[in-house]
Amino acid sequence: MLSATRLPQDAVAEPAGWSRDAAASHVMDSAGCLDVGHVRALLVRGEELLLDSASDSPARSGLRDMADVSKRVSWSVREPQHEDGENTPLLNGTSTGGAQPVRPHSNQSLFRIGQLSTVDLSDESNETETEMMSKSDEEVTHTENLLSLKYESLDYDNSENLLFLEEERRINHAAFRTVEVTRWVICGMIGILTGLIACFIDIMVELLAGVKYQVIKDNIDKFTESGGLSFSLLLWATLNAAIVLVGSLLVAFIEPVAAGSGIPQIKCFLNGVKIPHVVRLKTLVIKVCGVILSVSGGLAVGKEGPMIHSGAVIAAGISQGRSTSLKRDFKIFEYFRRDTEKRDFVSAGAAAGVSAAFGAPVGGVLFSLEEGASFWNQLLTWRIFFASVISTFTLNFVLSIYKKKPGDLSNPGLINFGRFDTDENSYKYFELPIFICMGAIGGIVGALFNALNNWLTIFRIRYLHRRYLQVVEAVLVAAVTGAVSFVMIYYSTDCQPLREGAMEYPLQLFCADGQYSAMASAFFNTPERSVRSLFHDPAGTFNPQTLGSFTLLYFILAVWTYGLTVSAGVFIPSLLLGAAWGRLFGILLTNIPNSTWADPGKYALMGAAAQLGGIVRMTLSLTVIMVEATGNVTYGFPIMLVLITAKLVGDFFIEGLYDLHIKLQSVPFLHWEAPVTSHSLAAREVMSMQVTCLKRREKVGIIVDILSDTTTNHNGFPVIENDGVPGQPARLCGLILRSQLIVLLKHKVFVERENLSITQNRLSLKDFRDAYPRFPPIQSIHVSQDERECLMDLTEFMNPTPYTVPQEASLPRVFKLFRALGLRHLVVVDNHNKVVGLVTRKDLARYRIGKNGLEEMSLAHT
C-alpha cells in the first residue's frame, strides 16, 4: 500500500511535464522548473495517488482517513471548522488531477486552506476560527506510516543575502564582542528566570498538595474511629478530580500544546521542526498552572518534564526581546531575531530546565546537545552550561530562603534523590550481573509501558478527540487514582513504627498508636517524596506485598496517565515505579544467606534507573542526570551498566516513549543518520520536483499568485536567471523564502515596469526582523491591479549562495548535508547548474527502515 504512493522511477527520470498543469503557461526552461503563475493543480507527491479520482475503494478511503486523523492528532489541536458534508475538506479543490482553475480570494473554502497553509508564517490567523469542531466523531483509522505536511521547518541556515552581508561587514570586532556578551547576559537571564519558575512550581505544589493531604488526613483520622471511611474515599477522589478538572480545562481549551511533558515538542523544535505555539508565553503560563494542578491533583505525574519546556519558552521569549502575546516589543536583542540564534537560546533554556528539574547542570547541557545540536560548538556549549549552572543555583538559593535555611545547598533541583551515604565499597563485583539483570527487567517493563501507552494514544486519537472528552478522561483518571490509592491503603495491613521526620503526613489508619501505614507512604504523598522514601527508608520499612501491589497498580495508573490532556511529565512516575520494584527486588535478595550487601535502597535506585532508561531511552545525558541527582559518583558505574542494558533491551522491542509520541504526531523528524540501506536512492529520486522558480526580476502579480497558491504552498523559491543570452538555459542564482517575499510585498518594494532604472524602496534587515517570526499571511496583503504589473528585483534579498547538491548524490550524502547544516531547502541541480528539484525535510524524513527494509511513509496534506 505504501509503495503505491511512491512515484514510478520513470516518472522521476523525466521531470518535465508529468504532473504539469495543462494551464501552465510560464514554462521557463526545459528542466521542470516552472514559473507557476497559473499552475495550481500541481499535487504534492503522494496526494495525487491518494486523491486523483473520486473512486471509493477501501484502501483509498483509508488513506483519506489517515490524512484526516493526522491533523487531529496534532499537538496544537486548534482545528479549523470543517465544511459540513466534506469528507476531506482540507484537500478540497486539489482532488482533481487536471486543469481546474481556482479563483483566488473568492472561494471561501480555499481561503481557509490558504490560512492553514501559511501556518508557519502566521499561526495567529487560525485563532479567528471558531473554537469547536462541528465534525462528527465517527471512528477513524490511524496509521503510523504517515508524515504530516503541516509542520514546517525552522531555517537554521542564515540567508546570506546582500543586506545580511552588509550588516555583518559593518560590524567590527568590538561590536561582535558586545553581541557575544549580550548572549551571555541573555543566558544568565534564562537561567535565573527558569530557576524562579521552578521555585514557583515547587512552592505552589507543596502548598496545594499540603492543604489537600491535610484535609484528607484530618478527614480520615476523624472517620477511622467513627467508621464511614467511604466519605474519605469520596472526599479524596473529589478533591483530586476537582483540581485536575481545572488543570485539564486550561490545557484543553486554552493551549492544547501545553499538554504532556513537552519534551517531544522541544525535541522536535531542536531538531528543526516548527511546532505551532510551542514557544509562546501563553503556553508557558498554561504549562506552569497545569503542572501545578496536575501534580497537586494526585495524578501519577511529575513536574520535571514540563520544566524543560518552560525553560525553552523562557529562552525563546527573552532572546527575542519581545512578546507577541503581550504585544510588547522592548526593542532589544533584535540581532537575535532569526531561527539560527533562537535555536541556540532554546537549547540553553531546555538545559536550564533540566538543570533546575534535577539539579543536574551537566546533564542539562548533555540533554540539549543530544537532542538538538547537530553541530557541537564549544562557545555555545559554554553558554548553555552557564545558563544551567545559574538556573540550578537560583533554584537552590531561593528555596533555601523560602525554607528558612539560608545557606543550605541541599535543593539543587526539583527532584532530589536524597543523600546516598556510601562507604567506598558500596557494591561488590558479583552484584554487577544482578544490576545488569535489573537493567534488562527495566528494558522489558519499559517496552511494555511504551507499547501499552502507544496503543492507548492511538485509541485516544481515534475516539477521544473532542476536548470535553479529553477533560472527562483526565478527571476520571484523577478520581480513579484517588480511589485506588485509598482502597490500597485501606486494605493494606503493613504497619510500620513511626520515625522522626520520616513522613510529612503519616496516616495511622488502622495501625497501632506510634505506627503508620506503609502503603500510605507510597500513595499518600507527592511522587517525589515517595521516591525518596523508597530510596532511603531503612530496610524493613516496606514489606514485599505492599511493594508488589503498589508496582502493579502504579504501572497501570502511569500508563493510563501519560498522554492525558494535562501538563505532566513521565520522569517521576518512571522513577517511582522502578524504585518500587527495585526495592522489592532488593528485599527478595536479602533472603539469600549472607546477603548483607543487599541494601534495599541501593536496589531501589538501580530499579529507578532501569525503569527510567527503559521508558525514555535517553543515553549519556540520562546517566549524568542520574549521577548528578544521586549526588554520588560511586554509583555511577552501576547506573551506566543498568542504563546501557535497559536501552539495548528496550530498543529490541519498541522505541522510546518520546520517539513514539513524535511518530504518532507524524512529525517529519530527522534522525541522526539516513537509513543504512538508503545508498540506493539518489537526490533525483528523493527530491520534490514541483519547484517553483522565480526570475531575478519577477512580476509582482506572478509572485502574489504563487504565494497565494494553496495547492503547492512552497516556502522556498529558487531564483534563476538567463545570463541575458536568449536560448541559453536559465541557471540557479539564489534562493528566496516565502517570508522574505511577503515582507517585500508588504513594503511594496517594486520597480515600475516603465522605468526599470528606478531604485526600489530601501529595506533593511530590521524590516525582516520586525516581522519575524509571525509573518502576515499573503491574504492580508493587498496588491492592486497596477501593482501586479510592477517588477520586483530580488537580487538584494535572495540568498545568492544556497547550498546545492548534484542530482546523482546519494540519499545519505544529501541527508548528512541537510542535517549537519540544519537546512530547510536544498536545491538539486544538474551539472549545468540548472534547478531540477528541491529537497526539503519531508523528502528526507519519509524514509525509514521497516520490517522489509527501506520503507517510505505517505505524506498527508493536513
Add this chain to the structure above:
Amino acid sequence: MLSATRLPQDAVAEPAGWSRDAAASHVMDSAGCLDVGHVRALLVRGEELLLDSASDSPARSGLRDMADVSKRVSWSVREPQHEDGENTPLLNGTSTGGAQPVRPHSNQSLFRIGQLSTVDLSDESNETETEMMSKSDEEVTHTENLLSLKYESLDYDNSENLLFLEEERRINHAAFRTVEVTRWVICGMIGILTGLIACFIDIMVELLAGVKYQVIKDNIDKFTESGGLSFSLLLWATLNAAIVLVGSLLVAFIEPVAAGSGIPQIKCFLNGVKIPHVVRLKTLVIKVCGVILSVSGGLAVGKEGPMIHSGAVIAAGISQGRSTSLKRDFKIFEYFRRDTEKRDFVSAGAAAGVSAAFGAPVGGVLFSLEEGASFWNQLLTWRIFFASVISTFTLNFVLSIYKKKPGDLSNPGLINFGRFDTDENSYKYFELPIFICMGAIGGIVGALFNALNNWLTIFRIRYLHRRYLQVVEAVLVAAVTGAVSFVMIYYSTDCQPLREGAMEYPLQLFCADGQYSAMASAFFNTPERSVRSLFHDPAGTFNPQTLGSFTLLYFILAVWTYGLTVSAGVFIPSLLLGAAWGRLFGILLTNIPNSTWADPGKYALMGAAAQLGGIVRMTLSLTVIMVEATGNVTYGFPIMLVLITAKLVGDFFIEGLYDLHIKLQSVPFLHWEAPVTSHSLAAREVMSMQVTCLKRREKVGIIVDILSDTTTNHNGFPVIENDGVPGQPARLCGLILRSQLIVLLKHKVFVERENLSITQNRLSLKDFRDAYPRFPPIQSIHVSQDERECLMDLTEFMNPTPYTVPQEASLPRVFKLFRALGLRHLVVVDNHNKVVGLVTRKDLARYRIGKNGLEEMSLAHT
C-alpha cells in the same frame, strides 16, 4: 609584512594566467582550470612573494627562515638531510617565477621534495634518509604567523564513487547490523586494551619509582647520622638523570612524535589534520616506555595525558585489523579502512584513555566530543561511552587483583583524588566568591605558565633542535629536579608526626623520631601521591612556608619540564601546583576568626581545579573529569564556578597550553567557527586557484606528470568533462584523490589508446583499502613510455558528487560547510558549474582574529 603575501584582489578576479607557466600547454578552458602536464612553476601562494627573486632584504630572509623553522618545529622531527650550502633547500628549484622546466626523476634534490611532498601517502619513505642533520644550527627567527603546508588533511567525507555505492547497495540491512555489532566489539576491545596499558604503566611506575625511592631513602637514612648527605644528593640526581636519559633517548631518536602528552596531536587528528606517525604502533611502544621512565625519573610530569594518546593509537590499530609496523594483516575489519571510520574509533580510543587516566568515563566521552566530533551522533556517542566504561572497569579490575584486594573498586583511574567525605553542607554560600577568586588566580597563574612555556618552546625551536641537545636538556632537568628537591627537603624544618599509612617513604632526615619531613611528602613522592596528600592530609600537616616555597619551585620546574623531549603529561603537575597554593590559601583563611569552614583539603581541591583550568582550558569535559575523579558531586557546583572563572580570566591573557603548542607547530587547525569579522571574504578570495583538473578520460602520462609535480603537490583533482560539445566550457563532474590515482596507476587500470572500448582492469574497493593508509609514493610506480600514452577512465573511481560552493559564498559559509562535514577539498564553481578554485583546510585555517582585526597567516612550504 603579512599582507604582502596576500594576492592582490585584481589578480584573483582574473583567474586565467597570472601565475601560469609559460610552458603550460594544456590549458583546457578559460576558467583557470589547468591541465598541468607541464605546468611546474606554479607557486603555492605566498611563496612566490617569498622567494621570487634572489634579493636578500632582511624581511625576505626572515621569512625564509620562518619557512625553515616551521619544518624543524615539526612533531615528527625526522628531518631530511639538507644539501650543503642551500639556504632554503626544500624550496630549491621552485624559487624562480618563470619557465624553468624541470626534469622529473633526475634532479636529486627535487626527488627528495617529491618524497616529502607525499608525506601523507607514505611517510615511510622518509625513513630511508639519514638520521642526523648536517645543517649548521645558527639562530633562526620564529614567528607564529605561519601555517605549515606539510600537514595534510584527513578525509572525513566518503568518496561515494561507483565502487562504494555498489558495495553499500549490496549490503542489506542484516549485514549492516553485523557491521554495527563489529563496531561495538572493536570498541570493547579498545576499552580492554587501553585499560590494560594503563595498568601496565601504573604498575611499572610504581615498581620503578618504588625501587628508586627506597634506594635513596636508605642512602639518606644512612648518611643523615654520619654526615655526607651530598652523596645522597648526587645519588638522587644521578638516578633521576639516568632514568630520564633512557626515556629521552628512546623518544628523541626512535619516535619524536611520542614526546609530550600527545593531547595536542590527538586534538589535531580529531580536528582532521594528519600528523605523521601519530597513530603508529611504534609510537605507542615508545610512548608507554617513555612515560614510565619519565615519571619514575622524578620529572614534574604525569602519566595521564599519554594515556589519551595511547588509547588513540590502540583504537587506530585495532580498528584497522592490522599493523604496518609489524607487517601483519589480520584481514579483518577491512570495511573500516578509511578515514571516516578510523576517526570514530580514534575518538573512542581517546575517550577510553581519559577514562582510564581519571576514572572518568563520562568525562572521556565529553573530551572526545569537544575535541573531535564536529557532528554529534548518538550511536557514536553510545559506542564511545561503552569503550570508556570498559576501559575504566578493566583498569579497576586488574589493579584490584594486582593489589590483592579483589572486589575493591577504589581504583577507577590512574589518578585518584581519594575520597572526599563531606557532609551535606560542605561549603557555604559566602565561600563561593572565595572560590571565584581562586579561579581567577588559577587563570592568571595558568596564563603566566603558558606564556613562559610558550617563550621557552620558541627558544627550544630556535636553539635546541638537535636531538642530542634535547636529550641533554631532559637529563639536565631531571638532575636539577632531583637536586632541588633534595635541597628543599634538606633546608626545610617542617617536621610532622608520623601517622599510620600516611606516606609510603617517610623521610625522617633531621626530624625527631616518630616524625617525618613534610617537605618530603611533597617532593619525595610521585606527583600523584603528593596531590592526594595535599587533598587529604589533616589540617596542620603542612606549614605555609613549606607550601609557598614548594609552589614557587614546582612552578618553575613544571614550566621547564613541559615540552621536553620525553613522554609526559601536564595534568598532574598542574593539579599538584594548584593543590599546593590552594592548600596554602586555605591555611591562610584559617587565620580569619570563626573559620571552621576553611578546610585546607577543600581549598587544595579548588586550587587544583583552578590551576588545571587555567593551563589547559578545557571546558565541560574538564568539569566532569574533575567531578568524576573527586567521586563527589557535592563539589560539582564550586568546581564549575572555579573552572568557568579560570577559563575566562586565562583566555583574557593567552590561549590554552595545548592550543599554543598547536599554533607553534603551524598546524592548520580549524576552530569552531570562522573569525567573526570574516563575512567580508568570499570563497573567490579564499580559494586556491592552482587547481589541476583532469579529464574524465585522461592520458596516463599526464596523470603521472601531475602526481610527480612537486611544486603543486595537490591531493585532490576535480574531474571535468565537455558534454561532447566542442566549444562548450567544461563542467565539473567529479573529484578524484591522489591516493586513488596512485592505486589506479599501480594496478595499471589503463585503456589502450587504440581500442577505447576495451574494459579496464577491474578494481574493487578492497584494492584501495589494502593500500590505505600508506599509499606508495608516485616515484615507486614505474610507468613505461607506452603506458604513458594509454588513457585512464576515471568515471568509476572519482567521487561523482563532490560538495561545491558558488564563488560568492562568504568565508563563514564555506567554513561551516567544510567543518561540519569534515571535508578535505571543497570545489568552488561559477554559476555554469565550471571549476574556478578549490578550498582546502589551509585556505580556511589561514584567517584569524589578530590585534588589528582579521589577519592572514603565511603559508610555508616545508
